[in-house]
Amino acid sequence: MVTERLYYTDSYLQEFRARVTGSADDGRRIYLERTAFYPTSGGQPHDRGAIAGVPVVEIADEGERVAHIMAANGAAVEGSEVECRIDWDRRFDHMQQHSGQHLLSAVIVARFGLPTVSFHLGQESSTIDLDAGALDAATVVEAERLANQAVFEDRPIHVSFEDAAEARGLRKPSERSGTLRIVSIQDLDRSACGGTHVRHTGEIGPILIRKLDKVRNTVRVEFLCGGRAVRRARADFDALSRVAQMFSGALEDAPELVRIEVEAARANDKLRRRLEADLAQYQGRELYAGTAPDETGLRRVLRRLPNGSLEDVRALAQSFTAQSKAVFAAALDEPPALLLAVSADTGVDAGKLLKAALIQAGGRGGGNSRMAQGSLPSREALERAIDQIRKF
DSSP, X not given: OOOEEGGGTOTTOOEEEEEEEEEETXXXXXXXXXXXXXXXXXXXXXXXXXXXXXXXXXXXXXXXEEEEEESSSOSOOTTOEEEXXXXXXXXXXXXXXXXXXXXXXXXXXXXXXXXXXXXXXXXXXXXXXXXXXXXXXXXXXXXXXXXXXXXXXXXXXEXXXXXXXXXXXXXXXXXXXXXXXXXXXXXXXXXXXXXOOOXXXXXXXXXXXXXXXXXXXXXXXXXXXXXXXXHHHHHHHHHHXXXXXXXXXOGGGHHHHHHHHHHHHHHHHHHHXXXXXXHHHHHHHHHHHTSOOOTTSOEEEEEEEEESOTHHHHHHHHHHXXXXXXXXXXXXXXXXXXXXXXXXXXXXXXXXXXXXXHHHTTOEEEEOSSEEEEEOSXXXXXXXXXXXXXXX
């Protein structure tokens, strides 16, 4: 039996009565002769609400029928008439976002010639994908301004039904035949759409563009409308206010205060790295001076690190092996890893030597003739690799 879709003609219908025409899944999936519940379709999520007092958790479009998935069975008996109620807060939020998308897409294609290729209405925000290689800040600001200007003008939004062969002036041509449901924003947009919409652009509320992402050959624009935009703007304001308070400054000065602190932090980090390098140079020379040559004339050092990173000893290794006839190895116990550095006059290729030791022990890695490092699968494998290094 075909389900009559009440939301096609009245998106504001919040309560209705309908006869149950069938059920499945032990009564968890029911069908009504008519419904105002919107199923997931066209980028818009499904409605929620209640049927005979039982929560509706999902609405599914099954072609000619609409399925209502219930939180529990026993909500209705086939042939009976039931009270149905839409979760209006969720519905109106979706109406604001979807109508806002039509408006935003219309002004962007009219002003910048960038068509919308897809739309997604998410739980926290919505997105449109634009057929564009890039989008600059000035374009975003202007698109947002134009969209909000159309909101302030409170233009009527009208729903009509037209034959597909005769429908003209659609923003995006429809591939469907037969009757089209067309949503029109006065003097701005005509789009074939089955979603729920507000009656005037003023009900969309403020439109806020939040973020841009490059997605393959399109630009993804994240936006919020109405109540979502107000809540997000409030959250952004509160966050910026806390930042300003941390710096004991005015709200409008927060970006500059943060910039100054970031530059100072970068300068301090640069100074720290230079001091660490100087310290490593000093420690490397001291370590070299305190290490006696072996019978081959090489000064060898093996450092054991229980955990952390081999990056912590690279500067020390470079300083030590900047001297003559020097070999520096560092072994990290967790996660198992090994570093080898040699001076140029040892006649040893660190990359080749370490790689051979790693392969034999089941590890992997590499490097150049002066320094190399790699990882190993276990502590036992690490010890085997160290033994191989010691043999040369």
